[in-house]
Amino acid sequence: MTQLFEREDNYNATPHYTPLDKPRFSDTEIQITNDDTPDNVFIINNVVEANRPLNYLQNAIVDRNNKVIVYGATIHAYLCINALLEFRIRPENIIFVEPFPYENPNKTRVPVFDNVYVDKTVIQILESLKIKVYRSFYFKSWSVTVDNLITHADFLSYSDYLNLECDALFYFGKVGVNMSTFIAIHKSGLAYDAGIVIDHEFRTLDPHVYAAGPCTRYHKRYYADSKSHKYYESSELGEKLGIRIRKQLDPLFVEANSPFTYRWSQDYMVKPDAAAEKSVTSLNKTGVLHGSDFARPEMALMSLTKPTVMYCVLPGGLKYLEVRSPGKKIPHHYVQSLEYNGYVFETFKSGYFKLHLNKDMIVDGITCLSQGKFSLENFKHIYGRPASELNNLHLRYMTNQLDNFFEFFRASWAFFLYHDHADDLFAMIKQLFPKGQNKGLTVKEALCEVGMRLTDSTSTVKKMDQKMVIQANFAKSPHIEAVTDFVIDWLSQHDVLLPMYLQPGQTVLYDRVLDTAHPVVKRRRTLPQMLF
Known part of the structure; x- marks a missing residue:
């Protein structure tokens, strides 16, 4: 029996095997602050801190073949690499260490770009520039000289160890508080x-x-x-x-x-029962928030609706634009696996252009990647627009009539979307009364009534039949004349910035040009067709 107990004790004392794909994670993750970093370790948070490494590189590294390490799994690490290239640092001297996926296996693994095509393109650019890339390596320590300069940095993965020589380290990892x-x-x-x-x-x-x-x-x-x-923004x-x-x-x-x-x-409102009203009332306490432990209804967090916009230039001169819904970033494949996830439209001419539309055919995601000389920043104004306002792009794309979003949104018809007062235009149109009337339903109220009629229909066939009838009746509505007159007047007021649109005073000249030019086939589309 004694031998059995000793054998059991020896077995329990032996450390258990830990698979490499399921490593042990400690919450005491290494954090670096600006307090005690060596002189050639740079943590950039603002423009002032960005000027310091540029001066250091200009004086110490430009004329030599010393190595520069960029560490981080954020978009700022890629921007740092692009800045080093523009600063005439040789690509062979740049080492990029990306700590992705994260050490914590429970953390959501969302890549920097969260797009397969963008990831592949950026990887190919880095390979063509001959920049050394190490992925899934995590910072552990560095070697410091008497002059408070690092000479080597240590990185560890689940199966390998790196000891890299460097003369400068740009750190974009986890940063502790000063x-x-x-x-x-x-x-x-x-x-x-x-x-x-x-x-x-x-x-x-x-x-x-x-x-x-x-x-x-x-x-x-x-x-x-x-x-x-x-x-959030x-x-x-x-x-x-x-x-x-x-x-x-x-x-x-x-x-x-x-x-x-x-x-x-009120027929469409959900009425809570008496028990629910009583529970809500009991939580509605008075007093200062800091002295109360009750979750009162007035403690609800404010809603933030502006999209998150990222516009930058990546290594190789790639212009990148990402516009997405506010909130925590969710993996794209998970979003597409959900029910009623919407639609994804992609084109690959002149670059990569992806639009994500929700189930209501409203743009809620934009991704652009291109090396063109044109700017991508104007495309952020497409966010939140219904497909009908974007010249029925969903119909054009599904019928294979649209294969280049860059050319499509840089056409003359779309310039009004990029105007500073475009949001005011759509907002004021919604409150227009029928032409010649000061009372009645506004455009928005009339469209809401239409929406409620469609909501009442349970059958898809009935919805389509009703939609056709409503569209035919709406074409004869006095709202159409009011919207048309208001849009023409708005374009006349902004004709200096929007000269590509035909003004009422230019129709005679336009007809004269058409008579002298080659005959063209004009397709007329009514405003109700664009709204529906």
Whole structure:
């Protein structure tokens, strides 16, 4: 028996085998801060910090064959490589270490570009430039000299080890908080939990101090880690924060509600039962948020709707544009596996252009990659537009009449979409009354009535029949004349920036040109056909 017990003890003392594809993960992940980094390790957060490595490279590395390491799995790492190439650093001297997938196996594995075609193109560009790339390696340590300069950096994967010589390291990995900043936050009486703790109104523990942006984090009572500010557009956050502060400074300030709202009929409202109303009322406590532990209805997080826009130049002169819905990035293949995920339209002429439309045929995702000399920034205005407003692109694409989105959206018809007041145009059209009337249903209210009629129909065949009847009746509606007159007047006011559209005073000249030119076949499409 004694031998059996000793044998069992020896077996338990032997470390168990850990498969390489399921490594043990520790929450104590290495974090680097700006406090104690060597002089040739650069963490770039702003323009001032970007100028320092450029001066260092100009004085120390340009004339020699020293190695430069770029570490990170973010879009900024690729932008850093492009900046080094433009700074005349030889591609053979650049080493790119990408720590993807993440060390934590439980973390969602979303690539930088989240697109197979973009990933393949960028990889081919890096290979053609002869830039050395190491993937799935993670930073562990570095060797520092007496002069506070690193000479080597160590990286470890699940099956290999690297000891790379370098004269400069650009670090875009996990960054810890600056110690002086951390001390200042705590001495100010503010809470810090992987970010400055705020509530639904951007208030910190000090009700007179507000904070917003990627340096913040919602209080844990909200269970809103997926709603962190780093997943949303900074300009919209600044606008919301400005409104909150103005309310405190100006008691008479009242936030204007959108005038284009539509109230649904009470028949379409879901009425809660008495028990549900009682539970909601019991949670509606009064008092300061910081002294209450109840999740009150007024504690709901504000809605942020502006899309996230990324426009940059990648290595090799590739122009890249990504416009996506606000919020945490979700893997593309997972989105497409969901029911009612929408449609994906892709073209490969003049570059790569992908549009994602939801089930209502509204653009909610744009990806562009091209080496053309034209700018891609204007294409961000396509986001949120229905396919009918985009010259019925869904019909053209599905009938194989559209194979180049770059050429399609750079045509003269689309220029009004890129105007600064295009949103105002669509907003004002929605509140137009029928021509010659000051009362009645606006355009938006009339379209909502149409939508409710279609909602009542359960059969697809009935919906199509009703849609045809409604479209025929809407063509004779006085709303059409009001919309036509308003659009013509709007184009006349902006004819300096939009000279490609025919003005009413130019019709005589246009007819004269048509008479002298070769005959062309003109296809006329009515406005109701574009709306439906």
